[in-house]
Amino acid sequence: xxxxxxxxxxxxxxxxxxxxxxxxxxxxxxxxxxxxxxxxxxxxxxxxxxxxxxxxxxxxxxxxxxxxxxxxxxxxxxxxxxx
Amino acid sequence: xxxxxxxxxxxxxxxxxxxxxxxxxxxxxxxxxxxxxxxxxxxxxxxxxxxxxxxxxxxxxxxxxxxxxxxxxxxxxxxxxxxxxxxxxxxxxxxxxxxxxxxxxxxxxxxxxxxxxxxxxxxxxxxxxxxxxxxxxxxxxxxxxxxxxxxxxxxxxxxxxxxxxxxxxxxxxxxxxxxxxxxxxxxxxxxxxxxxxxxxxxxxxxxxxxxxxxxxxxxxxxxxxxxxxxxxxxxxxxxxxxxxxxxxxxxxxxxxxxxxxxxxxxxxxxxxxxxxxxxxxxxxxxxxxxxxxxxxxxxxxxxxxxxxxxxxxxxxxxxxxxxxxxxxxxxxxxxxxxxxxxxxxxxxxxxxxxxxxxxxxxxxxxxxxxxxxxxxxxxxxxxxxxxxxx
Numbered sequence: 001x002x003x004x005x006x007x008x009x010x011x012x013x014x015x016x017x018x019x020x021x022x023x024x025x026x027x028x029x030x031x032x033x034x035x036x037x038x039x040x041x042x043x044x045x046x047x048x049x050x051x052x053x054x055x056x057x058x059x060x061x062x063x064x065x066x067x068x069x070x071x072x073x074x075x076x077x078x079x080x081x082x083x
Numbered sequence: 084x085x086x087x088x089x090x091x092x093x094x095x096x097x098x099x100x101x102x103x104x105x106x107x108x109x110x111x112x113x114x115x116x117x118x119x120x121x122x123x124x125x126x127x128x129x130x131x132x133x134x135x136x137x138x139x140x141x142x143x144x145x146x147x148x149x150x151x152x153x154x155x156x157x158x159x160x161x162x163x164x165x166x167x168x169x170x171x172x173x174x175x176x177x178x179x180x181x182x183x184x185x186x187x188x189x190x191x192x193x194x195x196x197x198x199x200x201x202x203x204x205x206x207x208x209x210x211x212x213x214x215x216x217x218x219x220x221x222x223x224x225x226x227x228x229x230x231x232x233x234x235x236x237x238x239x240x241x242x243x244x245x246x247x248x249x250x251x252x253x254x255x256x257x258x259x260x261x262x263x264x265x266x267x268x269x270x271x272x273x274x275x276x277x278x279x280x281x282x283x284x285x286x287x288x289x290x291x292x293x294x295x296x297x298x299x300x301x302x303x304x305x306x307x308x309x310x311x312x313x314x315x316x317x318x319x320x321x322x323x324x325x326x327x328x329x330x331x332x333x334x335x336x337x338x339x340x341x342x343x344x345x346x347x348x349x350x351x352x353x354x355x356x357x358x359x360x361x362x363x364x365x366x367x368x369x370x371x372x373x374x375x376x377x378x379x380x381x382x383x384x385x386x387x388x389x390x391x392x393x394x395x396x397x398x399x400x401x402x403x404x405x406x407x408x409x410x411x412x413x414x415x416x417x418x419x420x421x422x423x424x425x426x427x428x429x430x431x432x433x434x435x436x437x438x439x440x441x442x443x444x445x446x447x448x449x450x451x452x453x454x455x456x457x458x459x460x461x462x463x464x465x466x467x468x469x470x471x472x473x
Contacts, residue, residue, distance in 0.1 A: 081375070
């Protein structure tokens with residue numbers, strides 16, 4: 001989905017808000033889920049600084065907020081589809 | 084890398100969308116609710132209709148009457164059919180895909196000439212007999228046996244959950260010819276005509292969904308087939324079946340996608356018209372966010388399917404795992420989407436007056452057929468773990 005946004009840009013298409021919001025919403029939400037699973041696989045070690053996954057979990061949260069929250073992406077997608 | 088459909092693919096999409104809207108979609112409800120004998124007649128008619136616009140020949144060679152389209156074109160057409168009527172897609176896929184593809188890939192010239200023109204024209208219907216009552220996910224544990232006699236082979240065993248069982252003229256049957264050689268070398272695929280003595284078909288199962296696509300047991304009792312019923316070579320049947328299932332998984336992902344798109348359409352139409360507390364319900368975030376989630380999941384399903392189809396065409400060694408990813412994601416997305424779409428309809432989603440009730444029942448098959456979600460996760464995990472262990 002992220003590649004498609006880049007493809008749209010390279011192909012010279014006008015900005016496709018549906019494509020960008022879909023990519024941002026899904027990847028932003030999925031990142032924190034994947035990071036949380038990774039911490040879980042590490043068990044107690046996943047919760048301490050010695051391993052990188054606890055940082056990944058903290059960092060992943062930003063993707064749901066920055067650049068338009070996950071909620072705003074859903075708002076944009078539903079507006080583009082419904083009205 | 085290219086994310087645009089080419090002009091041919093765009094034309095295919097439009098042609099199939101128009102045809103299915105007029106010829107297939109209006110019969111979907113009828114097919115879902117008809118008693119068994121009517122279903123058999125209606126589904127045969129639908130297969131014939133789709134044959135008439137060339138769908139069943141899309142994946143087949145021109146020498147057999149096909150049009151040799153690429154896999155993405157087949158997915159594009161398939162999405163439109165599945166959106167109109169998932170049962171019709173499944174029965175067509177079992178005939179030209181699960182039966183037709185292995186005949187095309189592994190069959191002798193004579194077998195191709197004998198069966199494929201009829202399959203492509205919709206005059207004969209095929210089925211694929213791998214699953215048995217005690218061998219589903221664990222397909223290597225099938226018990227059907229093939230014993231060589233003077234003229235050919237004698238088959239004994241029971242196959243189950245066979246799509247098109249009650250309407251098929253011909254079935255591809257996997258059987259052990261040498262149990263000691265194991266699945267990799269001891270299973271053979273046989274092309275068995277349904278009128279062969281000893282070949283019988285059970286009653287159609289009374290299913291949750293896909294009620295328009297008949298499914299049954301197939302019983303083989305001292306069923307004698309000639310030597311030239313062997314598909315390609317003796318001992319290759321299991322590998323042939325597994326390679327066929329890779330296409331089958333792209334097909335099952337496509338049917339899930341079609342169902343998801345239909346659900347989204349229905350939810351959009353309903354939520355635009357339905358008013359509550361003085362405004363259309365799609366103006367409330369509770370509903371519009373569901374619609375956004377449906378869109379996200381549908382869009383990603385489609386991208387994953389296209390990528391799997393693309394990889395298969397490019398003979399990418401990752402294509403099997405990409406087909407599993409597409410099938411897993413699209414089928415789980417479709418069950419979630421159908422549940423959201425039903426919820427958007429409220430009480431009206433729970434009754435048969437709206438199509439979403441049928442879509443909700445149909446969606447569940449995606450997580451089971453062509454390898455359950457659990458099997459897909461095993462396959463995907465194995466492929467990733469191998470990379471880290473190498």
